[in-house]
């Protein structure tokens with residue numbers, strides 16, 4: 540049986556819009572990672588047809604521990620749109636089972652035409668956060684499922700932009716309501732988030748997508764993600780980059 544990419548995209552898009560968890564897509568019929576990226580693109584195209592604009596890319600499975608857990612040896616990636624920008628607050632009632640994680644973010648300053656180009660195209664770096672919201676029940680998925688589901692992307696935010704700098708080992712803290720929920724180092728992101736930035740350029744270019752000026756690259760999480768409750772105050776800090784805060 541051949542895979543109906545548009546039907547799978549409609550299922551995922553509907554789950555996000557209805558705030559309803561669904562079973563893994565591969566439960567009904569397995570498909571490969573290349574097909575999963577086609578589904579991901581089809582989901583994003585549906586969002587673009589509703590007026591959303593591409594705003595960047597996100598990298599997933601950027602820690603060796605998470606790659607080993609999934610039995611993969613490369614990162615995955617997803618696309619960010621302007622509707623995913625969090626602002627000062629995130630309405631968790633519009634999400635299924637959100638989790639938040641501390642991120643390093645890069646601001647693209649000019650079009651990236653090659654992987655070798657990407658570091659010099661960076662206009663700024665910032666501490667950020669990502670709100671993940673797998674559309675699959677219990678965050679239970681295979682690799683093709685999570686790729687199709689845009690790497691669980693839901694919302695993101697970034698702090699003040701700083702001039703580009705070495706972020707190979709910067710301490711990061713995720714606090715929820717003033718309590719430390721996670722601590723880590725940017726080194727957890729492929730040993731250096733700059734590696735993830737280069738991977739973002741490689742994967743985007745390979746998919747025929749150019750990183751554009753003003754786009755954000757979320758390089759990956761420095762720690763595990765934690766559940767994001769209602770009425771919470773989240774603060775993520777990174778040494779040298781200050782803090783970013785969001786309420787729910």
Ligand code: 0L1
Pocket residue numbers: 597598599600601669671673678685690691759760
């Ligand atoms: O951003 C990430 O690293 C997460 C990738 C998707 C897996 C998950 O939902 O935990």
Ligand code: MG
Pocket residue numbers: 597598599640642669757759760
């Ligand atoms: Mg992330």
